[in-house]
Amino acid sequence: MNIAEALEMPVVVDPRGFIQTHITENAYCPLPKGQLSLHFNTESAWCPSEDIWDYALKKWAPHSRYYYYAEEFGVAGVWTNDLEGKYFSWNYVIYAHLSEKIPAIIREALSQNFIAPALKDGYHEHCTYWKEAALRKALLTFLPHPEWSTADLFYVVDKDLSRCMQKLDSYLRFYRVQHLV
Incomplete structure (x- = not known):
């Protein structure tokens, strides 16, 4: 609410977009033409909290824009407004708990070729x-059906294989990033 109060927002639809970390000088990265990029994490519930950031840019930096990536694995999904993937x-995104009972072929396939470091939380x-190409390659190692579309491979793994994981004290949840405008 401190940001909303500082903005003097007339109506706060969703005040949950609070900043999780301190913004320091290290949060700024140089861009071409002398511009800067500011990176920080926020926390909201259920979905991206865009209204407070839309209002902040409108008031404080109308020449700027922001890109976000949001995830809510429990219920909703993952989103970004970065349509170009810049x-x-x-x-x-694969959200998983893989026990020692998981067959090696699955563990190996899901432990290689992802593009960002694996994150491990407290649970x-x-x-x-x-x-997409790297995920398709990984899925084809244990679902050898190259004639299937990536969407079909994704569906089978997400629905059928995930159901089998319960017997292995594990789970896999696959999320396709939704692009929001």
């Missing part, structure tokens, strides 16, 4: 970020 270049769950 800052967030992945198309898919021993892993997130990996994938471009």
Whole structure:
């Protein structure tokens, strides 16, 4: 609410876009033509909190724009407004807990060729970020159906293989990044 109050927003639709970390000098990165990029993490619930940031740019930096990537694995999904993939270049996210019971072929396939470092949270769950071609290659190692579209491979793994994972004390959740305008 401090940001909304500082902005003197007439109506706060969603005040949940609060900043998780301190913004320091290291949060700025140089861009071409002497411009700067500011990077920070925010937290909201259920979906991206755009209204507060739209208003902040309108009031404080109307010449600027912002790009975000948001994830909510429990219920909703993953989103970005970076349509060109300039800052967030992945198309898919795998959210998983892989126990030692997982067959080696699956573990190896899902442990290679993702584009961003695997993140591990306090619940021993892993997130990996994938471009479509790399994910397709990984899925084909344990679903050898090259005639299937990536969407079909994705569907089978997400629905059928995920159901089998419960018996292996594991789970896999696949998310296709949704592009919002």
